[in-house]
Amino acid sequence: MVSEPDAKTFDRETLLDLVVNAIPLGIILFFILVFALVNPFGSDPVNTAIQFSIMIVTGLALLVLTYVSGKAVSEAEDELEEQGLELSEEAGADGTAETTAPAETEDDTA
C-alpha cells in the first residue's frame, strides 16, 4: 500500500474503497432528478416534501456515515502502519503479527 501521509483526509486507496457507496448514492440522486423533472402526479406541498425528504434524508445519512467510517478506518490504518502491524482480519489478538505481505485485500485479484 502506498499511502503517503498527506493533507487530504482520504488517499486514493480509501477513495476507491468508498466508491462502493457512491453507487447507491448515485441511484438515489438519479431518482431525485427524475422525480423533479417528471411529475405525473402533480405537486402537493406536504406529499412532495415527504417524497423528496425520504430520498434526501436517507442519502445524506449514507453520505455522512460513509465519510465518518472511511475516516475512522483510514486513520486506524495509518496507526497500524506506524506500529508495523498487519492490516488483515486474522492478525493476532495476541500480538503475533504474521509476516505475510500487508493485506490490502482488494488488490489480490489472483
Added chain:
Amino acid sequence: MAVEQLALTVLMGILLVAVAGLVSRMVDWRSYTPLGGASAIGGSGYGGGHAEKPAGIVRWFTTVDHKDIGILYGIYALVAFFWGGAAVLLMRAELAAPGFDIMEAAFYNSLLTSHGITMLFLFGTPIIAAFSNYFIPLLIGADDMAFPRINAIAFWLLPPGAILIWAGFFTAPLGLGIDPAQTSWTMYTPLSAEQANAGVDLMLLGLHLTGVSATMGAINFIATIFTERGDDVNWANLDIFSWTILTQSALILFAFPLLGSALIMLLLDRNFATTFFAVEGGSPILWQHLFWFFGHPEVYILVLPPMGLVSWILPKFSGRKLFGFKFVVYSTLAIGVLSFGVWAHHMFSTGMDPRIRASFMAVSLAIAIPSAVKTFNWITTMWNGRLRLTAPMLFCIGFISNFVIGGITGVFLAAIPVDLVLHDTYYVVGHFHYIVMGMIAFAGMGALYYWFPIVTGRMYQRTLAKWHFWLSMIGTNITFFAFLVLGYLGMPRRYATYQFDGAIAPLAQVTTLHQISTVGAFIIGIGQVVWAWNMVQSWYEGPEVEDADPWNLKDDGMFGREFQWFEAQKLAADGGEEEVATDGGGVRPDGGYRRAVRRVDDE
C-alpha cells in the same frame, strides 16, 4: 374482585421472595466478579475470571461468562427452531390437499402466527446472538462483554418471552378461553386490535420482552466493540463478523424500541379503549407504518450477521482472503443506513400517495446495490481459489446461491408495478424464505459446523453433515421455488385451503405445486433430524480435536483470532488445567470410546 387481586398480588410477592431466598441458598453470589475477575487484569490472554463455576445446572442459571451465555442462546434458538419447524410441517401437511383435511382454519392461523414470530424473534435473533456472544470477545481480543451481567439478564428475558408467545397453545386445552393468537407475525390492525382473545395480549407482552432483550444485547455489543478491543485490534483490522454485529446492533438500537412502543400502543388499544390504530382514531395504516419502520430494519438485523459469518468462513476454505474486504465493510454500513428508508415497500398496495410510494421504490432499488456487491465479492473470493468443500463451506456456497434468488426476487418486488401484482401472494413468501431459510439458517448451520471444534472440543460426523447440507439445499429450493411459481399463478398467502374458483387460478397446477412444496418441506425436516442427531451424538462421543487447527488454516495464513485463542487454551490445558479446553460445558464421558482427529482432510 379487588380483594381477590390484592390477595393474588401478595401471593405473587411471597412466591418471588421465596424463589430469591432459595436461589441465594444455592449459590454464593459473591464468588462472581463481572469482568474477567480482578485477578486477570493486565493479562493479554483470555481466561481467568470464570474459573470458579459452580457445577451442574446452577452454573447455567448463574453464569455471566459470554461463552456460556452464547451456548444458552444457541440451545434456546434451536429449541425454537424445532417448535417453528413442527408448526410449519403441520401447515404443509394441511396444504397437501385443497380442502380442510386435518385442521380448522383457526388452528392453521395459530400455527402460521407462531411459526413466523418464532422463527424471526425466537430463532433468528437468538441464533445470531449465540455466535456473537461466544465469538465477538474472542475475535476482538476482549476479556468478556463490556457488561457481563446485562448480558445474562438479556438472555434470561428470552425464556419467559417464549412462554408468553407460545402461551395460547398451552392454555387452549385448559378451556380458559385463552387461545393462541391468530394475527400473523405482522399483527396488522384492525384484526389484531379486535381479536378479544387474551392469548394475543400474552403474545404481545412476550414480544415486548424479547425486544427489551435484543436492545440490551445490542447496547452491550456496541459498548464491547468500541471499548473492549484488544490493543492491536482497531477499525482497520476489525474482523468482518464484528463489523456486521456492530451494524446490526445499531439497527436494533433504533428499530426495536419503536416496536416496543407500537406494541404498547396496540395493548392500550386492546385493553384500555385508546384509538391509536382505530379507523376513527390514528388509523390502521399507522400500525403498518410503525410496524414496517421496525420490520424492514429487522430483516437486515437478521441477515447482516449471517453475511458476516459467510464473509468470515468462506475465505478460510477458498484459500484466499476475502476479496474487497473494505467493500464488504462499507456496503454493510450502507445497508444499515438505507434500511431505514425503505419501509413502505411493504405497503405499496395500501393506497398511499403515489409520489411517496415512488420514493420508497427509489431507495429500495438503491439498497439492492450493496447487497449485490457482497455477492460478487463472495464469488470473486472463490474464483480461482483452492476450494475445500467441507460442511461449513457447502453451507456458505448454498447461502450465496440462495441469496441470488432471494435477492433478485426482492428487487422485482421493490418495483411498484410488479409488486401490485404479486403482493400478498406466495411469491413474497418465496422471496423471503429464500433469505430467511436459505441464508440465515444456512449461515447459522455453517457457523455451527465451523466452530463446533472450539465449542465442544470435538469433531462432528462429516458424512452426516453432508447429508444435512444436501437435504437442506434440495429441500429449500424445491419448497420455495414452488412458492415463487405459486405466486405467479396468483395463490394468495396465509390461507389454509385453496378451493377457489378455477377461473381465478389453474387449480390443478396449484394443487401440484402445493404438493411439491410439502414434499420439499419434509425433506428439509428430515435434514434437520439428521443434523440434530449429529450434533448431540458428536458432542458426547465425537472424536476429540487434538490439534488447535482442525481446518488446516495455518497453511493459508488464515488462522483466525478465535482459533488462536483456542490454541492458547489447549496449550494451557496441556500445562495442567484439564477443564479449560472444553469450554462447551458438555460432560465428557471419560474412559469411554475415544477417537482422535488431528486434522480434517480436504474434501
